Amino acid sequence: MNNGQAVQALAALAHDTRLAIFRMLVGRGPEGLSAGVIAERLGIPPSSLSFHVQHLHRVGLVTQRRLSRQLIYAANFNVMNSLLGFLTENCCGRDAAVCTPACQPEATVTARSRRRSA
Amino acid sequence: MNNGQAVQALAALAHDTRLAIFRMLVGRGPEGLSAGVIAERLGIPPSSLSFHVQHLHRVGLVTQRRLSRQLIYAANFNVMNSLLGFLTENCCGRDAAVCTPACQPEATVTARSRRRSA
DNA sequence: AGCATATTTCTACAATAGTCGAAGTGTCGG
DNA sequence: CCGACACTTCGACTATTGTAGAAATATGCT
Numbered sequence: 557m558n559n560g561q562a563v564q565a566l567a568a569l570a571h572d573t574r575l576a577i578f579r580m581l582v583g584r585g586p587e588g589l590s591a592g593v594i595a596e597r598l599g600i601p602p603s604s605l606s607f608h609v610q611h612l613h614r615v616g617l618v619t620q621r622r623l624s625r626q627l628i629y630a631a632n633f634n635v636m637n638s639l640l641g642f643l644t645e646n647c648c649g650r651d652a653a654v655c656t657p658a659c660q661p662e663a664t665v666t667a668r669s670r671r672r673s674a
Numbered sequence: 675m676n677n678g679q680a681v682q683a684l685a686a687l688a689h690d691t692r693l694a695i696f697r698m699l700v701g702r703g704p705e706g707l708s709a710g711v712i713a714e715r716l717g718i719p720p721s722s723l724s725f726h727v728q729h730l731h732r733v734g735l736v737t738q739r740r741l742s743r744q745l746i747y748a749a750n751f752n753v754m755n756s757l758l759g760f761l762t763e764n765c766c767g768r769d770a771a772v773c774t775p776a777c778q779p780e781a782t783v784t785a786r787s788r789r790r791s792a
Numbered sequence: 793a794g795c796a797t798a799t800t801t802c803t804a805c806a807a808t809a810g811t812c813g814a815a816g817t818g819t820c821g822g
Numbered sequence: 823c824c825g826a827c828a829c830t831t832c833g834a835c836t837a838t839t840g841t842a843g844a845a846a847t848a849t850g851c852t
Contacts, residue, residue, distance in 0.1 A: 570688045591828075
């Protein structure tokens with residue numbers, strides 16, 4: 557993920573409604589949820605939901621598929637993964653595990669410093 | 675970090691100029707950089723720099739201290755850490771390490787996220 | 793005190809983002 | 823083919839954010 561993509565993804569998540577949508581979809585997993593259900597749960601009009609969920613879709617954070625009449629949205633973990641990778645790589649101290657959030661089980665080897673030959 | 679704080683932090687980073695500022699400060703470490711130097715390096719007017727760096731300061735992502743006439747800004751790794759923690763906790767599958775970016779030394783990290791940033 | 797430097801705050805404007813009803817599009821059941 | 827349903831797109835408006843010169847504030851030097 558490059559700088560521009562990161563800005564886009566961050567902007568997509570930087571909104572109450574969209575973060576709520578994304579978290580809801582993350583909780584649901586690959587199965588996803590239909591647009592109508594999301595809108596109803598959040599108590600927002602369908603057109604507003606569509607506006608926001610498409611923002612997330614445009615930047616790749618959610619996938620879209622049709623199931624008969626409904627459009628099912630689901631979180632795209634790969635892109636979220638890339639975003640977190642970008643942030644840890646570029647927005648944390650380079651030498652240290654100074655910014656290793658919920659993930660220092662035992663190893664803590666900074667993935668970056670371990671660039672083993674491909 | 676709660677939902678609202680996360681949205682604020684994400685919004686702060688979701689802008690080309692601010693992300694550039696933050697990355698510059700991350701690269702510099704605790705020593706930080708003065709407002710003037712940052713503005714000059716980015717080629718933006720002082721008032722614009724002030725606007726953006728204060729946005730980052732307001733949400734806690736950068737610290738501010740005075741050194742004689744200059745105001746020195748530095749990245750606040752704690753808050754960045756909290757943000758990453760929030761994202762991994764709330765925006766990734768809860769059961770799985772489905773979204774553990776730079777936390778697996780050599781295993782699952784996608785080849786793309788491993789390339790060193792230029 | 794008076795002047796230079798570093799940075800912020802003010803101000804006015806430009807641009808972008810968000811809201812939501814209404815109209816349009818795709819899909820199914822009969 | 824028609825009507826109902828699920829959702830999106832359009833359109834018009836409001837609100838928020840970004841930009842940058844000019845004026846103001848803070849600090850230091852002599």
